[in-house]
Amino acid sequence: MNITRLHSRTLGALFLLAFFAYGFGTALVTSVLKEPELLAGQRAPFVGGALLLLLNSFFIVGIGVLFFPILRERSPGIALAYVCTRVMEALTLIIGVVFLLCILQLGESAQGQTTPELMTLVKVLSKGNVWAYQLAMTILGAGSVAFCLSLYRSRLLPSWLPLLGAVGYGLLALGSVLELFGLPWGILFSGPGGLFELFLAGWLIAKGFRTVTPSVAA
Numbered sequence: 001m002n003i004t005r006l007h008s009r010t011l012g013a014l015f016l017l018a019f020f021a022y023g024f025g026t027a028l029v030t031s032v033l034k035e036p037e038l039l040a041g042q043r044a045p046f047v048g049g050a051l052l053l054l055l056n057s058f059f060i061v062g063i064g065v066l067f068f069p070i071l072r073e074r075s076p077g078i079a080l081a082y083v084c085t086r087v088m089e090a091l092t093l094i095i096g097v098v099f100l101l102c103i104l105q106l107g108e109s110a111q112g113q114t115t116p117e118l119m120t121l122v123k124v125l126s127k128g129n130v131w132a133y134q135l136a137m138t139i140l141g142a143g144s145v146a147f148c149l150s151l152y153r154s155r156l157l158p159s160w161l162p163l164l165g166a167v168g169y170g171l172l173a174l175g176s177v178l179e180l181f182g183l184p185w186g187i188l189f190s191g192p193g194g195l196f197e198l199f200l201a202g203w204l205i206a207k208g209f210r211t212v213t214p215s216v217a218a
Helices: 003-034 036-072 078-110 116-154 160-180 187-208
Strands: none
Touching: 003 187, 036 078, 036 116, 078 116, 078 187, 116 160, 116 187, 160 187
């Protein structure tokens, strides 16, 4: 199984781009939502943040697509499931962005006038974005455990790395489900999954996948 360095580095770059796009996008949107009555005057950073969140979804789908030929040789079912997982995650996050853009429309319609009804709608739509994020993380976590175990069996990476991913994604799904039930523990469970993606990105960019013959991988 030979995987080009360009393929590996592109995958690593997509993980990093997705990480930073979502991080910066969330920071921009959150900074504006602290004063929703001023949304009309802060359209540029709000829309910029929303666009970064949308861009993150495209990066996510790209990760699934580029991993498909790598996993297909040994685990075609898992390869297809992982692509579907990434697509579902991306679509769910896009729904969250739609909630945010509805907030922008509300703020512009209010023209700086703050009413209890406006604030209630802003809070509901903001919560909708949070719920979309938690659902997306549940999908990602639950759908990626088998993906990591397939990587472990393939021996394309050091064994500790996919094992960290399997544990991290499992904890991510658990934390997101707890968040959906109103238990604010998601942040405590998200660390290992985030570290895995950062470590994986760095490894793929710096070293790439190992070359493994079918007899060794069996």
